[in-house]
Amino acid sequence: MKSNRKVRKIKGKVISNKMKKTIVVVIERKFKHKTYCKYVKRSKKISVHDAQNKAEIGDLVECAESLKLSKKKSWILIKILKNKK
Template sequence: MNERRRLAGVVTSNKMMKTVVVEITRTYRHPIYKKVVHSSKSVKAHDELGCEIGDQVQIVETRPLSKEKRWAVETILKKVSAPVETAKGE
């Protein structure tokens, strides 16, 4: 195994070609005030697996692929269940 950083997050957008936006959430205790803090950030990741919105994915850092892409989707941890399409008027 290599020493690249790996993070888990949720896909929030897949409208680009071979690129997804992954939101990474982090919960930690503030060092001074001892209050629980929730923080999140969004990163763009290269996607060869065909992720959908809502999928939980594991991303790994990589060489710069474009101006903003420094991550790549490694695995899909949990697929989102596909919503059932219903016809209007039935």
Template sequence: MERGNRKSRIGVVVSNKMTKTVVVKVERRVADPKYGKIVTKAEKYKAHDEDQACQIGDRVRIVETRPISKDKRWRVAETIEKAEA
């Protein structure tokens, strides 16, 4: 049974120093409202990584979930691409 559409983002792991938590940087390209120039905006999300399998540089998909802690509202759904060793 589907719970509804959950938000998902694709980003790169920039930190995995916390236990069962990774920081994922998600970049998006938007047009400047006044001048129209395309700029890259980035946002960092703390995501739950139960298996502690993510390494820095991995490209991952995160999905929205219930609040796990004060800052964590996302969890790692899948690893799209592993970082080069």
């Protein structure tokens, strides 16, 4: 049976690849503070499944939400957008 729900995708920067088949990606977002009307940065770290161990530290990657793979890992790597040079 096919699901019609839209898959969430995010872009982020790899900050760690020390685990087997897992990378840690940081996602940064900016929003305007309601009271002070200043732009504020917030970041979040997520664990992403990298089956081929291709991603390196500093790469810009695209990830998609999937079923839970482990306690903290529910995202999979789709593609590497920009390699670190």
